[in-house]
Amino acid sequence: MKDYRKLCVDRCNRAVRGICNLLWIVGLFLASELLIWAISLGLRLVSIPFFASIIGMLAVFFLTTGFHLFNKRVESFYNASLKQKINFINTHMAVGFPIPLVMLDQSEMLDATQIGYIIANFLVTNVVSWTVTFAIGFLALHGYAILHDKWEARSQTPASERPLMAPPPVINLSFVGDGSTSNELHNPSSGTPSPFRNENTPATSVLDLAAPLSESTATTSKAPSSRRERRTTVHKIFEQYPSLLAMSFLLAIGVPVAAARGEVRVLDGCAVWFSWITTVRMQRLFKTSSACAKRPRLKNTIATTLNPVLLTTLLLTGYIHLRAVASPLYDLSQVQKLFSRGNSLYAVWTASVLQEPIASNKGAYFGAGDAALAFLEVGIVVWGFKLFECRKQLWSVAGVFTVTVSIGIAAANVFLSVGSAHLIGLDGPDSLSFAARSVTLALAKPAIETVGGNLAVNAAVVVSNGILGQLVYPFVLDRMGVRTDSAEKEDDRGLNEPDDPLTIATGIAIGINGAAMGVAYLYGTRSHAAPYAALSMTVFGVMTVVFTTVEPFKGVVLSRSGI
Template sequence: MKDCTRNCVDRCHRTAGGVCDLLWVVGLFLAAELVIWAISLSLRLVSVPFFASIIGMLAVFALTTGCHFFNKRVESFYNTWLKHKINFINTHMAVGFPIPLVMLDQSEMLDATHIGYVIANFLITNVVSWTGTFVVGFFALHGYAILHDKWEARSQTPPSKRPWIAPPPVINLSFIGDDSISNDLHIPSPRTPSLLVTGYTPATSVFDLAAPLSELTATTSKSPSLRKERRTTAHKILEQYPSLLAMFFLLVIGVPVAAATGEVRILDGCAVWFSWITTVRMQRLFKKSSVCAKRPRLKNTIATVMNSVLLTTLLLTAYIRSRAVASPLYDLSQVQQLFSRGNPLYAVWTASVLHEPIISNTRAYFGAGDAALAFLEVGIVVWGFKLFECRKQLWSVAGVFTVTVSIGIAAANVFLSVGSAHLIGLDGSEALSFAARSVTLALAKPAVEAVGGNLAVNAAVVVSNGILGQLIYPFVLDRMVARTDSTEEEDDRSLNGPDDPLTIATGIAIGINGAAMGVAYLYGTRSRAAPYAAVAMTVFGVMTVVFTTVEPFKGVVLSLSGT
């Protein structure tokens, strides 16, 4: 009896904790959106409100770093109260990535010839950009590290003891010291191969993964094997409660409300929730299962193909098409408009408060797809906290080098990608869509609009870049970049240790070419390359907008496209 009472109390505590965590996440979401809105209102004066999420990320990083400078207990407060919620938002921000592909319709499709040209330029620019970015970053950093070690050897080491070959180089010349950070933690070798997939596996959370009931229920009786088997089956079913709950709301609330009132946002929201959380759990459960355990390479491949973004894109595309077929009142384009208008939440708020209607959305409609995109914007803002965790890596020569390389690669990407598209056979708007071929969605749209590019082609290229990267990362990252062994309950102080040129160059390459999807993947896998990727993505995106909107760069881009 006492054990049953204790179990009930434990379950109540877990439930109450889950509700509190949910309220924290909702509060962080609203706070981040309010920050984005406030910044966007300020940026309206210079007509660049689309920078709001990026500036919000930098503001959060600056604020937390400044507070920590004056009071070291800020880090303890962050680790205790905020970190798990930030990790949850960062993990699930990828729910917004499928939306641009889901919104493509027949009227925006190109003919077979132009699709072939787009695919050809997509492959060429990816090969050149990934290879070039990594090679430039790695060899420049490696050369600097060798020269630095030689200089130190000459100044501190007797001539007879100078090595002919420099030791394995690390970049750790911090501009700002931080005595509160310990660098003596052991980090696994960045080149340790791993046969099993260690891909994008979202962190365990009360919102998407039930705690095993075996931890909640004491074995008070001598239960036979049959009862144990039944309990295990029940546990497996109950652990799928996020998907079951989404389906329940979809059928019990979403469908009746849509049928009675024509209001489909609840139905669409449940469909997004069900598609995303189900694909996330499918991939996770497959990785943990014993299926193909004796063939790790095959399991690695299958788990990688079960990419959450890719599968969610397919499920939502099928859902939207099915709704269009089943509805006699709406065609496909109208169903898509009810799903998403493509306007950020801050623009909808501004239009409602200032009574300045959006030209393409006079009713300030905000659909389920727009909510998913808003979660993506919030995810970018909370990256400021992740940068705070890795601040020592950024306030270093490696951080400055990341910024410098990103600016140079941004210029090369804008001009060469457009020129390459024109040479292959694409003209005008299709060629200009490659000007922002790997920029995060928040900045790609204004960059392409400024030069008159095809937004549909650009959205397809950007999201395809991210999906392609997530399919490749599990096969190469464990052989190149180290991950921390710290658990979520620890401070992750090892993230502030020195990194070698291979880790830094990999982070730069992923941040520039994989954009937000690549950065989210690195943070999801707790990679040491993540902060460099976030900085590279930010600088690369901002400079891409500059090169496509500011003269004389804009004129050069237009001339390269043949317009």
């Protein structure tokens, strides 16, 4: 009887913690959106409100870092109260990635020849960009590390004691910031708290964060194996309650409201919720199951194929087409407009408050797809906290190098990708869609609109590029040996060790070519390359907008497309 009461109390406590965590998530979402809105109102004066989410991310980073300089307890508060919620948002921000592909209109589709040209240029630009970006980053950083170590060795050793044949130098990029040396960053006896580690709870992974919010990682990790083995089938089914709850809401609320009042946003929202959470948990369950345990390569291949972004795109595309068939009053394009108008939440708020209607959305309509895109914007803002965690890596020679390379690659990508598309045979608008071929969607749209490119082609290229990257990363990064700290490890002090040129170059390449989807993947797998990817993605995206909207660069881009 006592055990039963203890179990009931434990479940009640977990439910309360889950509700509190959910309220934290909602609060962070609203705070981030309000920050984006406030910044966008200021940027309206210079006609660049689309930079709001990127500037919001930088504002969070600098403010958090500034507060930490004055009060070191900021880091303890972040680790104890915010980190898990930030990780949850980072994990599920990818729900917005499928929306542009779902919204592709059949009237905007190209013929087979044009599609072939687009695929050809897509492959050419990706192969060249990935190879060149990684090669420049790795070779330059590797050479700098060798020269730096040689200089340090020579400056600290008297000439009379220098050996004729010195041993190979240890590649070590020194970090600056917080007054810490590189040895203090990974020396457990130094007493320096890790910005990556929550001292009160074990580290959590992207897979754990797909679990219900009320489920404590610390509790599950400490549960005896015998207790886990005694879980009944009912318990295992109950663990999938997010999917069951989404389906229940869809059938019990979404369908009746849509049938009675013609309001489909609840129905669409439940469909997005069900599609995303089901695919996320499907991949998680397969990775943690005993299926194909004796064939790890096959298991890794299947788990990678079960990519939530890819599967959610397919499910939502099928749902939209099914709704168009089932509704005699609306065709496919009208159903898509009810699903999403492609307007940011801050733009809808601005239109409603200032009474300035959006040209393509007179009634300031906000659909379920727009809500998913809003979660993506919030995810970009909260990356400011992730940059705060990795501030030692960013305030370094590697950080300065990342910024420099990103600017150069942005210029090369804008001019050469458009020129390549024109040479292959694409016309002006389709060629210009490659000017922002790997820029996060928040910046790609205004960049392509300014030069008159094809928005549908650009959205397809950007999202396809991200999905392709997420399918390839698990295989390539493991073979390359890029440093990643497993979430199952209780000791994650290794996250504070100096990063090698391979890791830094990989982060730069993924940030530039994989955009937000690549950065989200690296953060989800706790990769050391993540901060460099976030920094390079930001600089690359901003400079791409500059090169496509500011003269004389804009004129050069248009001339490269044949216009």
